[in-house]
Structures are given as structure tokens and as C-alpha cells.
Amino acid sequence: MTENNGEDLPELLLSELTTVEVERLRDKIELVLLPFGATEQHGPHLALGTDTFIADAFCREASRRLYPRLLVAPPLRWGLSNLHMDFPGTISLSADTVMHIFEDVVDSLTSHGFTRFLILNTHGGNRDIAKLAATEIGARGGVDFMGTVDLSGLIDPEILERHTAAGTGRAGHACEDETSTALYLSPQIVRSDLIAKGQIDDTAWEFRAALETHGVRTATNMHDLTANGALGDPTLATAEMGRERIESAHAGLAELIDTITSST
């Protein structure tokens, strides 16, 4: 399959189609993308909806480039954000609720004949529940493919390593990497004049890092980890880094879709 970067192709968002258009396109659609974002604090310089806006913008563009193979479902605009609750505005769903939403979404769409689903996740805190949703819903049967992928998992590892080496090594949230992506995909959600280094508590960071070397996962309250809500150093962010990440992710997704559709 060739990737088409033509400006003439439309985005394929389920919610913006009519039922007649869904019917007409149904047999050409190979997979449904389920964007999974979050509503949570993103430091002093990024909007609370950053994860949702990134997931939405990336999936829209992917559906345009691969038209009409990918259908984009309405994004989940909240996820698991309990660790950010000490910052105002954060909305967090329980794990059960997220599972039930994904079940209902997949059940609705399989009833119309769609059989392949891929969660496109942009929030680290969602990773575990997205994996659980993918395996549990996949195991129920009735679908040909049910999977999840993080946006960062679609990026060429060489680029990730290079950006990590150029950064602070303490990235992960509202950091140089995420701010670069936002500058490229959704510049309107970046307050460039307020970008500031993450106010990271060294003791809390090192404790978390020490646990992670043993594979230990624990609930580290983000407010204990960073006073301003940001990690890393987003002053190092550039739109060019964001472009490199997102273009690589589009190539990665196209390859992944080919792999999935040729095997299922």
C-alpha cells in the first residue's frame, strides 16, 4: 500500500459522517482507530486537553493519508489520571469505566461489520488499562483484531534515542518531547511565553528511578514529583523535533496497519 500525502483527501471521522456515508465506505475501511487521550494538567504551558488534542490530530491526519482504510472513532477525552488529581482541572476515570467504554464502543461498531480495532494512546497513565482492554476485548471474540499502541511506540527508536540524548533524560510529561509534538501538531495549545523547566524534586525522582530499575510500578503523586506539573525541560522543545517524531509515527502506523491487515 502506498502512503498518500495528497492534500485533496478528506479525514475520515465517524462522528462527522452520515449513516449513508458509513454504509458506502464500510467495505473499504480496514481498521477503526480509537484515539485515547486525557484531561489533566500539563504544566504552565500546555492545555489540559493536550493528550486528547494530540491523539485527535494524529488520528485525523492518519485517516487522511491512508484514506479510506482507517475510520477514526470519537476520542476518549479522559483516561486514568489519578496521579495528577492534586492539580486543579484534572479529570480521572476509574479503570472499570474505561474498560466499559471500550467494550461498548467495540460492540457498537462490530454490530455494523467493523472487525479490526486499534487504540491509539497518547497518555502514559493509560498504557496499562489500554493493554488490558485490548487483551480482554480481543479474548471475548467477535473481532479479527483488537490492539493498542502508544503514539511513541510508532516512532523510529533511533529518533527517540537521539531526542532523549539531546534532552534532560527526565522527560515524560509536558516535557521537551511532548511540547515538541504539540508545537508541531497543535501550536494553539502551547503558551510559548510560559514554557519553563520542570520543577522536579530530585529525591522523589531518584526514588522512582531506583524502583523502576527493579521493574517496580508504584503510584507516584505527580505533585510530589514536580511542583509546576512539568517534567524534563520543555524549553528545549522545537516544532522541528515534533515534526520528526510525528512524521516517523505516521510511517510507523502505515507499516503497522499493513502488518495487521495482511495477517488478520
Place this chain on the structure above:
Amino acid sequence: MKTPEFHLGGLQPLELEKLTLPELREVLPEVKLAVLTLGSIEQHGPNTALETDLAMAHEMARMASARLYPHILILPPIPWGMSAYHMDFPGSMTLRPETVLDTMRDIFRSLQQHGLNNWLITNFHSGNEGIISVAVQAIGAELTPDFFGAVSLALLEPDDIEAQVRKTRIVGHACEVETAELMYVRPDLVRSEDVAAGDLLHEHIDRRRRFFGSGVRLSWSFAEGTRNGALGDSRYASYEGGQNLVEGMMDEFMDILNQIIEHWLDRPEPVSPKGKSAR
């Protein structure tokens, strides 16, 4: 948003997702009410998009937020609602009732942790009415917010304006009335080239309508009443008609919001029904 937002009249709503942490902190003391839209993703005939109800409720909430800036905080909407009876048409999605309740409970519980205790649900889909009544009652009793209400925006259409826009007998879904309203707030969701008369199955509709207003409820599929998913005749829909209707509904909605703010939020202690003021 691809289309120019004429319906906002050059004003900006206050939307949680678009604010940064410092912006939210600054405005939070001014916020009186958090508004959550329960939408629907369901077939709306050949003429309007699946997210019509979501768009109508969310855009009217945004209009209200812009007009009362910065007192109304718009939350990320729940796009899906209760649409089981539309599932015979491709693209329709539905949540289970317990999923709707769980999602709302988690969202409102999150707000409560930030000291936001006044909540309003907005809705434009009649199929959501039952679950919203349950939510207001059950979640209200569970979380005991200071204020918790819901508004059915579609019921705010002024009768005189509706009578001008309406040209057919059976309306209420993807018809000339709803299509006109959508033309005003989200013209990109209207397919002007695909407007059509509802392809009605009159025998079934008439049988159902015998019970209208009688308190009887019947389970059914929308496909039993219309072959193309539409009611009325959207060929009669016009932007001007939609503008008149939506602005008429907004007048009612603003009146409701002002009453909520004046009589509940700015005067939190209840007045007893017998006229004895609690203070």
C-alpha cells in the same frame, strides 16, 4: 474547527480542555457552574452527521459559556449516549446505561476533588432523557453536590418559531427543524445535497403515536418508523430558520442559567416550601 463559528458572535467560551493550569487557577474562583454535555453518535438520516445531537448540545453550551464568561466552565463532552434504538443504521453507537452513569460519576467526582460542586448536564437527544433523570437522582444523592441539574435543550424551542420552521407533521429527528438548527451551529455537518423527506412507515408510526402522551412506553427500533432514518422533510431547512430557532432556544437557556445562578448558586441556603427562609 473548520467552519467559522458565527453562532458564538465573536465571543470565546471557557473550555477546560483548552486552558492551561495557570489559566484555570486564575479563572476558577469566577466559575459558578460546570457544564457536561451528554451527546449521541447515531444515525441522522442521509442529511445530517452522526454527531448531530452532540454538536447541538455542546455548541449551545459553548454559546452560553461565551455569553456568561467566565462563569460557565465547559467540560469535555461525553460523545456517546443511549442510542440502542438506532443501531439498525450503520455508524450508530450506544453506551450501556451503567457505562453512562459510571462515566458521569467519575467526571463529577473528579470535579468535586477540585472544589467544583455545581454541575449541569446539557442534552439534545430524547433517548438520553431517562438516564439523565437517573443520573441526577442517583449521583446527586451519592455525591451531594451543591447544585446538580440537567437541561433538555431541544425542549426549549419557542412554539411560534418552531411553527414557522416546521412544514410537516412528524418531526423530531433529522427533520427540517433539527437540520435548520444544525445549519446555524455546525454547517459542516449538514449535507445540503442529501436533504430528503423522511421515508416514513406510516402504519407503524400511527400505531405508536396512539400512545403518545398517555404515559405508555414502548421498546422499538427507529428502522420500524423510517426507512432512511429521517423524519419530517429536511428539504425545507434553512439557515435563517435555524438561526431564529437556536437564538430563541438560547434566550430560554440563558434565562434558565440566570435563574440557576441567581436563585441557587448565589443564594446557596435553601428556602423552605412553606416560605420560611433557612437564614
